[in-house]
Amino acid sequence: MTETNPYMERALEEARAAARRGEVPVGAVVVKDGRVIGAAGNRTRELRDVTAHAEVLAIRAACAALEDERLEGADLYVTLEPCTLCAAAISFARIRRLYYGAEDPKGGGVDHGARFYRQPTCHHAPDVYSGIAEREAAEILRQFFAERR
Numbered sequence: 001m002t003e004t005n006p007y008m009e010r011a012l013e014e015a016r017a018a019a020r021r022g023e024v025p026v027g028a029v030v031v032k033d034g035r036v037i038g039a040a041g042n043r044t045r046e047l048r049d050v051t052a053h054a055e056v057l058a059i060r061a062a063c064a065a066l067e068d069e070r071l072e073g074a075d076l077y078v079t080l081e082p083c084t085l086c087a088a089a090i091s092f093a094r095i096r097r098l099y100y101g102a103e104d105p106k107g108g109g110v111d112h113g114a115r116f117y118r119q120p121t122c123h124h125a126p127d128v129y130s131g132i133a134e135r136e137a138a139e140i141l142r143q144f145f146a147e148r149r
Contacts, residue, residue, distance in 0.1 A: 012137065025140045044099070097128075
């Protein structure tokens with residue numbers, strides 16, 4: 001494993017836990033002032049909820065922890081490029097910085113697909129940093145889907 005920061009390590013742990021539950025292995029962690037205030041892995045199958053993506057669940061937990069719908073000054077670490085649904089949630093939550101691991105050319109909504117933050121209708125765009133622990137994040141996904149083929 002290459003060196004990474006502890007927040008992305010935690011997101012990778014959340015992704016691995018999601019895989020063990022049979023969920024697409026994506027993990028997300030919300031950090032504010034050096035403290036994890038929300039963390040989750042995908043739970044769409046378990047909760048039978050198409051919006052139960054790791055990012056959305058981590059944002060919900062962080063909002064509950066702060067008792068606020070806005071997460072200004074918070075950063076999000078996620079193992080896979082967020083889809084458009086998650087990109088919108090990140091924008092509405094006013095996340096300051098988005099760090100993600102693997103790119104998602106097929107379903108991503110940040111640097112692929114809709115490129116949500118580049119749209120004139122986007123009211124808030126976080127600073128985006130991609131490729132954080134990219135190899136590890138991509139390998140978790142590769143293993144998960146290889147086992148299901």
